[in-house]
Amino acid sequence: MSDKIICRCEEVLLSEIVEAMKTGAQTEKELKLKTRAGMGICQGRTCRPLLEQIISFYTNKKIPQASNLTFSIPVRPLSLSALAHTGKDYKNEN
Amino acid sequence: MRIKKHPILGKLEEKEINITFNGREFAALEGESIAAALLANHIRILSYTEKRQEPRGIYCGIGHCYECRVTVDGERSVRACITTVKDGMRIESQGESPK
Amino acid sequence: MKYDLVVIGAGPAGMSAAIKAASHGATVAIVDENPAAGGKLLGQLYKEPKTGWWIGREVAKSLEEKVKRLGIDYFPENEVWAIFPQWKVLLNHGEELHTDYILLATGAAEKAIPVPGWTIPGVMSIGAAQVLNNFHRVNPGKRIAIIGIDALSLTVANELKLSGAQVIGIYLPPPDDFLDRISNPQQMIAYLSSLADAAPNHFLKFAGKVTQNEFIQKVSAAFYPYRGMKIWGIPLFLRKSILEIEGDKQAEQIKIAKISRDGLPEMESVKTIQVDCVCISGGLYPLSELASAAGCEFAYINELGGHIPLHSQEMETTQTGIFVAGNITGIEGAKIAMAQGELAGTVVSDRLGLLKSGTAIIKKAQARVEKARENALIKFQPDIEKGRELAVQFWDERT
Numbered sequence: 001m002s003d004k005i006i007c008r009c010e011e012v013l014l015s016e017i018v019e020a021m022k023t024g025a026q027t028e029k030e031l032k033l034k035t036r037a038g039m040g041i042c043q044g045r046t047c048r049p050l051l052e053q054i055i056s057f058y059t060n061k062k063i064p065q066a067s068n069l070t071f072s073i074p075v076r077p078l079s080l081s082a083l084a085h086t087g088k089d090y091k092n093e094n
Numbered sequence: 095m096r097i098k099k100h101p102i103l104g105k106l107e108e109k110e111i112n113i114t115f116n117g118r119e120f121a122a123l124e125g126e127s128i129a130a131a132l133l134a135n136h137i138r139i140l141s142y143t144e145k146r147q148e149p150r151g152i153y154c155g156i157g158h159c160y161e162c163r164v165t166v167d168g169e170r171s172v173r174a175c176i177t178t179v180k181d182g183m184r185i186e187s188q189g190e191s192p193k
Numbered sequence: 194m195k196y197d198l199v200v201i202g203a204g205p206a207g208m209s210a211a212i213k214a215a216s217h218g219a220t221v222a223i224v225d226e227n228p229a230a231g232g233k234l235l236g237q238l239y240k241e242p243k244t245g246w247w248i249g250r251e252v253a254k255s256l257e258e259k260v261k262r263l264g265i266d267y268f269p270e271n272e273v274w275a276i277f278p279q280w281k282v283l284l285n286h287g288e289e290l291h292t293d294y295i296l297l298a299t300g301a302a303e304k305a306i307p308v309p310g311w312t313i314p315g316v317m318s319i320g321a322a323q324v325l326n327n328f329h330r331v332n333p334g335k336r337i338a339i340i341g342i343d344a345l346s347l348t349v350a351n352e353l354k355l356s357g358a359q360v361i362g363i364y365l366p367p368p369d370d371f372l373d374r375i376s377n378p379q380q381m382i383a384y385l386s387s388l389a390d391a392a393p394n395h396f397l398k399f400a401g402k403v404t405q406n407e408f409i410q411k412v413s414a415a416f417y418p419y420r421g422m423k424i425w426g427i428p429l430f431l432r433k434s435i436l437e438i439e440g441d442k443q444a445e446q447i448k449i450a451k452i453s454r455d456g457l458p459e460m461e462s463v464k465t466i467q468v469d470c471v472c473i474s475g476g477l478y479p480l481s482e483l484a485s486a487a488g489c490e491f492a493y494i495n496e497l498g499g500h501i502p503l504h505s506q507e508m509e510t511t512q513t514g515i516f517v518a519g520n521i522t523g524i525e526g527a528k529i530a531m532a533q534g535e536l537a538g539t540v541v542s543d544r545l546g547l548l549k550s551g552t553a554i555i556k557k558a559q560a561r562v563e564k565a566r567e568n569a570l571i572k573f574q575p576d577i578e579k580g581r582e583l584a585v586q587f588w589d590e591r592t
Binding site for chain 1: 275302371490493499
């Protein structure tokens with residue numbers, strides 16, 4: 001069957017994800033670092049459930065209770081000017 | 095593409111305004127999203143991807159997928175699906191189309 | 194700015210909570226990234242067996258009017274990009290909202306079904322098609338194919354047809370080893386039959402009845418006709434799958450194939466059909482990124498749609514002062530979301546000392562959530578009851 005895109009933002013194909021898993025990636029984080037899947041502007045909002053299912057299928061493990069791909073702030077893309085506009089340094093707060 | 099008469103929702107009676115997309119003028123209806131206005135004018139391509147220069151359009155329709163990013167009055171990466179049209183709005187597609 | 198309660202998400206759950214808390218005297222802010230209030234209500238349109246047409250945009254309008262009448266500070270077109278402890282909600286336009294209580298009512302996002310060609314313009318999620326069609330009043334296409342057979346796709350198919358678009362068929366997704374449940378004909382028929390008893394509208398009820406047909410029950414999926422069955426004029430193909438979407442600049446055609454008894458495409462049966470729009474319906478999952486960033490603990494409950502923040506019977510998460518309501522707690526209908534929102538708004542009002550006999554009022558609000566569940570005509574997730582039990586169990590085990 002034809003190949004297909006899994007991560008729309010970073011244009012990552014299913015074959016690339018399967019290949020990354022064959023060569024060692026076993027978690028969402030490892031897949032993300034290897035293929036950039038889930039690292040684009042939507043921050044995995046579209047492909048994350050797919051990645052979870054693909055990993056679960058190929059590793060034969062249940063989808064973990066806590067999502068392995070943790071969300072970090074900003075949870076939405078933020079322009080630098082919007083950040084500068086707040087006039088504060090939030091780095092040390094969390 | 096517009097549903098002017100709907101058996102349950104009735105007639106469409108919004109005021110017409112003008113917008114431009116990539117320099118061409120189009121009619122839009124007050125209160126609708128940029129994505130809806132462009133689709134009503136048969137425009138589906140809103141951007142081109144970086145890696146493969148493939149066309150993209152509306153996908154999720156509620157601001158989650160960021161596929162409908164356009165430039166609006168000079169501001170880049172505005173989501174067409176959750177941004178309301180305004181009279182005189184200048185909209186441009188983003189990314190480069192393959193030559 | 195300091196508020197008693199900050200609500201994130203102006204859908205049915207969020208607005209109901211804000212209205213409840215404000216009517217008890219709390220100062221409330223509500224934030225949403227969309228310019229229109231209503232969330233998933235905006236696209237909803239279906240006929241209920243007893244009460245007639247449910248027009249989501251009108252329900253949204255009346256909630257929004259109450260929000261305004263009660264003097265709630267409403268921040269449309271604002272995104273929350275961070276929540277910092279105890280508690281500070283940061284908006285992308287620079288506002289900083291301070292509060293002891295936050296309600297996360299961020300709803301759900303759609304699960305994708307990857308199909309070769311699904312990034313071509315004209316291919317969109319079923320939810321996008323619904324909002325374009327029923328809220329913006331623009332048909333997403335003239336000849337539309339739908340991938341994925343579920344309560345939402347059947348309902349939207351009917352809505353599209355009602356407004357004059359041609360739905361050429363509802364098809365199975367391409368067989369995929371990691372997505373097998375939704376592309377297997379036999380399981381699809383079992384799911385559809387289960388809809389017949391609890392269908393939200395005449396259309397779905399009919400879809401269920403067709404598959405409950407004694408003949409089909411007895412002889413199993415293998416004999417469901419390849420040509421499909423028409424449900425109110427819309428062909429439902431339980432044994433055909435869309436293998437690929439093609440088109441240069443926009444969706445132009447789909448490749449479909451018969452699916453054998455064991456769920457594999459029969460390649461000699463492949464046909465090409467012209468379309469200008471393809472809608473993908475893969476179900477919904479709770480959108481919980483803010484809860485995750487705020488440090489809430491999670492559980493994965495497939496029956497509820499995915500990862501949900503653990504929460505008490507009073508809707509509070511593992512982070513003190515952070516509450517949840519609506520689809521973030523599991524995929525259910527708008528009326529349940531509204532009841533959950535009212536419950537959360539009531540509990541927060543009690544914590545603020547605004548209620549006289551708080552315990553009794555909270556009990557009543559909890560009973561209303563249960564009542565809404567009993568009366569729910571539509572079940573987006575099979576086994577939702579089991580999912581709810583698991584959610585309670587996980588919470589109890591933790592405390």
